[in-house]
Amino acid sequence: MWTYTPHSKEDSKCNLQSSLYLQHLSNNTHWAIRMLDASLITPSGIIGGAGQQFGHPDQCVQTRIPLPDFRTKYCFPSATMSPFKEMYPDFYNNRTRDWPLYDMEKIVWDFLRPRDQLIRFTRHVFSWGLCIPESCSAQDIQESLNDNLSQAFEKHQIHIQVNLTDLQCYSASEEEHRTMPSAGYLWT
Template identity: 65%
Template structure:
């Protein structure tokens, strides 16, 4: 994720802003580094069940970009990862101990298996916060993340799938448009 920049085959503005962000990130421009810093670059605590890792949403949407028509947006995509069948064929076999004491000698994929109890969160999926150009749609981000992460983890035989909807993203301009008018405060 250190060098991830969104791109799109149908939205040239998204691709242009992604390239601009990456160029400024490589030059250590303050605004681009703030965008990276607001994003969660490396998830942690996944084995412990930390399924939502937010980064810094307010820092993202409050970043002032000195480039015309370039604004930021915060998104919370969901990633699901599973090992390739030849790496770990028993991954979808639900028989695993999901309570302490854990057997530290077993393969980590035993512990990451989908749970057979619905009261437990799956450990093979998580949400993480990203700060991206506002010109990119949720579909642009989902497609570029799926492509980028699939290629990055293929050599490790791990399949990544990312899902993101428009409702899982927001920007400063959207926040401003949703602000309660003064009459609303009076009424409340």
């Protein structure tokens, strides 16, 4: 994720701005480092149940870039990971419990497999914050994350599926266009 940038099959502006971001990141330009710093580069604590890790959304959308028509967007994709079925078939057959305590001799997929009670948060699903160029669509980000992460995880026999919708992203320009409804003013 240190050098992740979205790519688009249809939007050349997304590709250009992603390239500019990488170029400025390699030059240690302040705004590019702020974008990287606002993103969560490595999720941690997933086994312990820390499935939502936000990064710094405000820092992302408040980053001002001195390039024409280049703004940032904060997105919060979610990913589901699972082992290849041949590697650990029990992941798909048995559900895990929180009590009694886990046997620390078992493999990690015993900790991450789906829960025995649907009310409990599953540990094989996590979300993380990313700061990317605003010109890239949620679909561009989802497809490029799936491409990049699938290749990286495949050599470890892990499936990963990233999901992202437009509602999981926002930018400063969206905030500028939002207005409070009259009922909100009356309430406040």
